Amino acid sequence: MIERTIFNEEHELFRRSVRRFVETEVAPNHMKWEDAGVVPKEAWLKAGEAGVLCCAIPEEYGGMGGNFLHSAIVIEELARTGSNGPCFPLHSDIVSPYLHHHGSEELKKKWLPKMATGEVRSAVGMTEPSGGSDLQNIRTSARRDGGDYVINGQKVFISNAQGADFIIVACKTDPTARAKGISLILVETDRPGFSRGRRLEKVGSHAQDLSELFFSNCRVPVTNLVGTENRGFYHLMQELAQERLVQAVKAVASAEAMLNWTIEYTSQRDAFGKKVSDFQNTQFVLADLCSQILLCRVFVDRCLALHVEGKLDGPLAAVAKMTSAEMQGRVADACLQLHGGWGYMREMAIGRAWVDARQARLAGGSIEIMKLIIAKQIMPKAK
Numbered sequence: 001m002i003e004r005t006i007f008n009e010e011h012e013l014f015r016r017s018v019r020r021f022v023e024t025e026v027a028p029n030h031m032k033w034e035d036a037g038v039v040p041k042e043a044w045l046k047a048g049e050a051g052v053l054c055c056a057i058p059e060e061y062g063g064m065g066g067n068f069l070h071s072a073i074v075i076e077e078l079a080r081t082g083s084n085g086p087c088f089p090l091h092s093d094i095v096s097p098y099l100h101h102h103g104s105e106e107l108k109k110k111w112l113p114k115m116a117t118g119e120v121r122s123a124v125g126m127t128e129p130s131g132g133s134d135l136q137n138i139r140t141s142a143r144r145d146g147g148d149y150v151i152n153g154q155k156v157f158i159s160n161a162q163g164a165d166f167i168i169v170a171c172k173t174d175p176t177a178r179a180k181g182i183s184l185i186l187v188e189t190d191r192p193g194f195s196r197g198r199r200l201e202k203v204g205s206h207a208q209d210l211s212e213l214f215f216s217n218c219r220v221p222v223t224n225l226v227g228t229e230n231r232g233f234y235h236l237m238q239e240l241a242q243e244r245l246v247q248a249v250k251a252v253a254s255a256e257a258m259l260n261w262t263i264e265y266t267s268q269r270d271a272f273g274k275k276v277s278d279f280q281n282t283q284f285v286l287a288d289l290c291s292q293i294l295l296c297r298v299f300v301d302r303c304l305a306l307h308v309e310g311k312l313d314g315p316l317a318a319v320a321k322m323t324s325a326e327m328q329g330r331v332a333d334a335c336l337q338l339h340g341g342w343g344y345m346r347e348m349a350i351g352r353a354w355v356d357a358r359q360a361r362l363a364g365g366s367i368e369i370m371k372l373i374i375a376k377q378i379m380p381k382a383k
């Protein structure tokens, strides 16, 4: 209904190739991956071959040399088919930027090219059992011992951890400090002292694996430090705008998909001698949802343009994440309703998308944390 002006012809060509990849290699296998609870390594290797991973990483580090608009295309095309199992965006647009922007040359050369081919899979570990919102209060410690850090502690709710070859772990390197005592350390998952716990059973997003992690005197060389010691919290903050934009882009694309599935379904379903789409209620609900999606679409596209110019700040990204995740939840609920009982069946895309949408208001910073960030911006004295 509204022309998107942020993408050029080259982006559209890229979109066509990503769409082909998602429709042939991802969507037909997604249900199988949901049953297995994990996306297999072959799918990552195929994604690497198709140029779907680390699009925004420069060519000298094995990436495509694109920008975040290429990443947005991958996120949108996955969401369009309800394929939220493959953690490609987490790997490409959340983990790889930590290395690219803050990692040493040695770390970048060692890991980024293999991340782009899918040979190496990655995750990020911030949340702990005692809480995820108050990140400054993490307890996992990294003590310096000669040329090593010795890591002890525990993480929880870590996406993509089961197959990950390394995890960027937020650790306390100065236990007496809050934000100023956090460092980011790359931990290879074959190091002694590191272990994965069970794959956590979620209510939705079944193909996306989520795990506990344990560190017991896990030794990692100090060269695995990502960025500056005790500046980890600031590095996290620098990357959070993009992380929130990833979620906003996904939420809008997912809502658009749900609307399209519902228009199609109600146009075919009969009730009282008519199509369900003939009822004025159906038309009004769909018109309302379409308007809500459009408002978010225009705002998120504006944020995308700002981000590509390096001008997207944390509070604006928080607005994008919050409004689009809440909109996604409303759209999922109303669209499921219009599918009737079939909407509640797992075999229907809308049923799965409805459950999957719930995580958007929690993961990567809850709605309440987004409100705190926005309030601090508009009310400088807010704590």
Ligand SMILES: Cc1cc2nc3c(=O)[nH]c(=O)nc-3n(C[C@H](O)[C@H](O)[C@H](O)COP(=O)(O)OP(=O)(O)OC[C@H]3O[C@@H](n4cnc5c(N)ncnc54)[C@H](O)[C@@H]3O)c2cc1C
Pocket: 123, 124, 125, 126, 127, 128, 130, 131, 132, 133, 134, 156, 157, 158, 159, 160, 205, 210, 359, 362, 363, 364, 365, 366, 367, 368, 369, 372
């Ligand atoms: C599917 C999924 C994937 C995830 N993937 C990852 C991952 O890959 N890596 C990772 O590190 N983490 C991950 N997480 C964890 C996620 O980031 C946390 O769940 C989130 O940050 C909230 O932390 P918490 O669950 O400990 O809730 P808590 O921090 O315990 O919060 C509980 C409730 O209190 C509210 N609250 C907290 N503080 C305030 C406040 N100051 N004011 C008002 N309300 C407040 C919260 O909004 C929430 O509603 C994932 C979570 C999910 C569900």
